Structures are given as structure tokens and as C-alpha cells.
Amino acid sequence: MTDYHINVFYSTEDGGWVADIPDLQYCSAFGDTPAEAVTEVLVAKQAWLEAALEEGKPIPPPKYRPAIYAAV
Template sequence: MKDYHINIFYSEADEGYIADIPDLKYCSAFGETPEAALQEVQIAKESWLEAAKAAGKVIPEPKYRPVIYQI
């Protein structure tokens, strides 16, 4: 099953972690730990998808973004 890519990063300005889903415009969440941010963005994702469906919006397909390391 494909799912949406999630970025999690520390924000000094917010003094916590931000999780965002690039494929879902403006879908992001805050947490004091990376795990908390991930839990919150999962809730935000479900709300985003429900709202988009209710409004008849096109829901983007998840995109796989592999990480490539070069040595």
C-alpha cells in the first residue's frame, strides 16, 4: 500500500517538531517530540482527506520519494 510521504523536522522558532505531508497542501502538525508530531499529522491527514472529499476536491495520489545516498 502506498501512503503519503511525511517530513519531520525540528523548528527552533516553534521549539518543537513539525510534521508535514508535501502532497497535501498545507497539511502539517506540531509536536514536542518527533513521535507526537507524527501522531498529530496523521490526524491532520485524515481531516484533510475528509474535507477534500466533502468539498469534491481532487485528492492527489501519494508520491514515493526515495532517499538516494551517494558514497
């Protein structure tokens, strides 16, 4: 199984790094560094998946892939 894509970006509004998983609605986490944000979003992903299973909700397959732009 292919895993879910994780976006990582700096939020000036929040003053830190945010990691999110677009395929899992509202699954995101915050960190002081990019690595910390990714570590936290992996914890959030596990919780998201467990909650969906417990509630009998469907788990979406990984589909999101970011567009990659080549510099000309």
C-alpha cells in the first residue's frame, strides 16, 4: 500500500511548522521544526485511522499527489 502524502509548510500566522495529510480531512499537526511537525502528524494519522475504524467510517485510499513544476 502506498502511504499518504504529507504537506509541510511554515505558517507565519501560527509561528511554526504545519504538516497535513490532504487525503485525511482535518488531519494536521504543528511543530517548532519541520521534523517535529511530521512526527506529530504521524501520531495524528494513527489516531485518525483508529477513530475511523472504531466509528465504522470509510478510510479513503491515498490519492493526493502534489503537482511538481519544473523550473525553465
